[in-house]
Structure formats: structure tokens, C-alpha cells
Amino acid sequence: MSIGNSPGNSPEDERPFEDVSDDVPEEARPSIGHVLRQARITAGLTVDDISSATRVRIAIVHAIEADDFAPCGGDVYARGHIRTLARAVGLDPAPLLEQFAAERGGRSAPTPAAPLFEAERIRPERRGPNWTAAMVAAIVAVIGFVGFTMVKGGDDGASEANVAEGSTPTASESASASAEPVKPAAPEPTDSAIAAVPQDKVTVQVSATEGRSWISAKDHNGRSLFDGTLDQGESKTFQDDEKVDLVLGDAGAIQLHVNGKEIEDDFQPGAVERLTYTQGDPQVG
Template sequence: MSIGNSPEDDRPSIGRVLQQARIAAGLTVEEVSSSTRVRIPIVHAIEEDDFSRCGGDVYARGHIRTLARAVSIDPEPLVSQYDAEHGGRPAPTPAAPMFEAERIRSDPRRPNWTAAMVAAIVAVVGFVGFTFFKGGDGGGGTSTQVAEGSTPNTTSPKPKPTKTTDPKPVPSDSAIAAAPRDKVTVKLSASQGKSWISAKDHNGRQLFDGLLLQGQSKTFQDKERIDLVLGDAGSIELFVNGKKVEDKFQPGQVERLSYTKGDPEVG
């Protein structure tokens, strides 16, 4: 759903305000997405006043606040403008029915403590009598048999654990091990934490744009060049053309990198 200026209101739209503030702050959409964890398509949609991709009014308000703080403007006027253009916030649930329900639940009669005490005394007397009867019946032989009978249950052989085998290497690992000389091969592994990454080929075609979770890996190939943007370069291990790149990136550091055929070479 697209939001524009109404005839009664000459204020700029929410998306226009966020876009101008981002440009004034010297930030790209990719950088805003990396710092806020709001996906790039959603950032583009909001700047075009399309909130249909947010997943509802609650998420739309949250994204507006997040993006506004990222570009250093006050989010509250924008949220108020969104509420005015979308029918306002939903009315809070009245508290009276809740208190009424609590009052109704407290009305039942008090429990009959006398009957409960009598039942407890009967149970104790029955237990003492049963214990006395069992202790005097046949000496200690019966108790010995019970103990021996329960032994197989407690000492029965446990099932042997299934032997786990090492997972087979995924195709991306094989691609790194035998990187072709006529192509550039880049592998990214999120070994230290999660990171947003973007990868494009030499024609600018998007190969991947999203979040790489800790423990996950991605491999990309192109005949000439791979361009990367790493939202948190300190969390990523790089392998280029079968060789690990030893650059020490800092946690939270945004890096723009390019790699070509042959030895790893940062563009």
C-alpha cells in the first residue's frame, strides 16, 4: 500500500523523509540494512512508502523507528504520521474484565480442611500398618527378593549409542579444494558469528544478499571477478581460489572487497 501526501497535509511522506535523512547522513541502503538488520528490499519499499512488505502495522512502526534512529532523526513524528494515515493505533484492551474474572474466581467456598486432615490421618495410619505387616511377614527374605528382582531393571545393559560419523564435505568445500584456474572461487564461512553479506558477479548480477548465520558457509564462482560487501567482516573467514585470506578484520567492520583469478587480490 503506497502512502502519498493528502490534500489536507503538505508534509513530505514518511519514506521521503527517511530517504532524504539517509542521503544527508552519507549512507547507502546496504549500510543502513547492515546496521539495522532490516533487509534491503524492505528498506527500499519503505523509502517508496510501500509498507505492505513489513508484515503488519506493528512491524511497520518498528521498522520506521529503527530506520529513523539509524539516520539520526526523531522517529516519533514519523510514527505519529503513520498512525494518522493508517487509522491510528488499536485501542488497548480494557482491564475491567480481567479484574472481574479474578473476582469471580475467588468466590468459591473455602476448602473443607477438616475432611482433608481426616483423610491424611487415615493415609498415615494405613501406611504404618502396611509397613509393620510387611516387616513381620517371613523375616527379611521377602525384602531381599524384591531388591534382587529390581536389580535387572536398574542395571540392565544400556543400548549402545549410535556411532556418529563425520559429515561428508558439502559441494562448496570440494569446490574450494579444487578451485579451477580459469575462474575466481570465493568461500565465506561465518565462524565467529552471524553477518549480512552481499555477493555480485563481474556483471553486477546479485549472487546472494542476506544473513549468513554462525556455522554456515557460502561459495561463489565467476569467470572474472566476485564483488563482496561484508556487514560484519570480523565474523567471516575468507577462502579465495583455494587459499585462506589472512586479513584481520575488526568485529562489526563493514568491508567492500573484490577478488579475481589467481592469488587472492583485494580490489
């Protein structure tokens, strides 16, 4: 794939790419970042070009070319970025991955067969239970709770007014008041019922229930809604008129509610998932 230079953003160094040979001593071998940068320059590409083609953030591309892999978020993600950037500039990623493993004291565990940064796709969702009845019941419960609170507040206000005026409740009134059964408070609405409103938008709630995970969310125009890390117990809700695009850095730690419905999936711990949801997702069971 040929990618043209962006206007006003030319490659900063036109020196020819230095090939990495197995015969070169390890101490004289160029670093991973240097090899990737020289290959990009030789291909006539800018950092913006590479970021647009691979969807690797510009800051991470700069960091890797400077041999700083900390922003990648771990060795698993760093190997995935190295593989993606190498292929984008026409290099074989295998020697770079071997060099990366050697510099960290030995070969790391093999990367899963599924690519970490596969092309964007829309995952078909399983048919779940009918949530319509549950949502209606939750709304009715909320209305009942609000009504009970208003009535109870009015009664308390009247009692406080009587006490302020100097009246003292009689023994019979106290006994009848103590004998009156206490009305149970209605349950509060569930997260899924809240996430389903309004119905003319795409609503996605992301919760880090099993651990810490980096996530990215964009609207249908590609504008970023969120790009950061959720700690365990935190959640974020995103809305758009047409669709919401997600990237989950550790999908096994995430629980999703889409348009008021819990998404049940077999996401594996440490797996990176790219998801897209629209107003029709998930299908009504």
C-alpha cells in the first residue's frame, strides 16, 4: 500500500535505510527504533502517514522510534506495535521481535495467533433475553419510589410543623404510629435500564469489572470520545446518533452494556478487541 506524504509534513531524514544483518555483532546492531525510523524514511512516509495506516497513535510511533516502549503498556502490546509498524514500512518483523526478546533477557511467550491489531469489524452479538419487561418494571419502580418519597416528605413536614407549634402527640397516636407497617423502598433502576435511554441514540456503557484496561471510543465521524485507562470498578458511558467504535486493551476485564442490554462474550484476559455498535445492536431476542 502506497501512502503519500501529508502536505507540509515531509520525512525528516532522507538517509538510506540500514539493513539489519545476522552477521553484525549485537553491540553494533542498530536499535529497533532506529531500524523502523530509517525504513519509514526510506519509504517516503511520515509519522502521520504511519499512524493513519496502522491506527497506532502518533505519540506511540514517536516513542517506539526513540526505543521507548513504556507507552505501549507492556511487552505484549509492544510486540504487537513493532509487528504492525514493521509491516507498514515493508520490513520482516521476525528479526525485530527476536531482538526485542533478546534485549529483555530472553524470548517472551509467543503472541496469540490472532493479530493484536486486526482490521476493524463488527462483532455479531448473541441473542439475549427480552429486556423490555425488565426495563418497564424498573421504570414503574422508579415512579413508585419517587411518589412514596414525596408523600413521606409531606407527612414528615406536617409532623415537624405540629411540634414547632407546641403540640404534643398523645399516647394513642404514638401507639398507632409505631404499629403502622413500614413501606419497603422500591429498588433503584439497574445500569442497563439507564443505559437504554434515549432509544434514538447508540448508548454504550463500558465497565472495568475484572481489572484495569485501556480503552478508546470514537463517534461515527471518527472523533475521539475517550482515550485512556479505566481502573477496576470505574465505568464510562458513550452516546452517538449512529455508531460507537471501541478498542479494548484488555477485553477480559471489561463488561459492556449496549442500548440497555448486557453483552455476554468470551473475551480473553489480555486480548485486544475492536468493536462497533449501532442503534440496532444487540439484536432484540
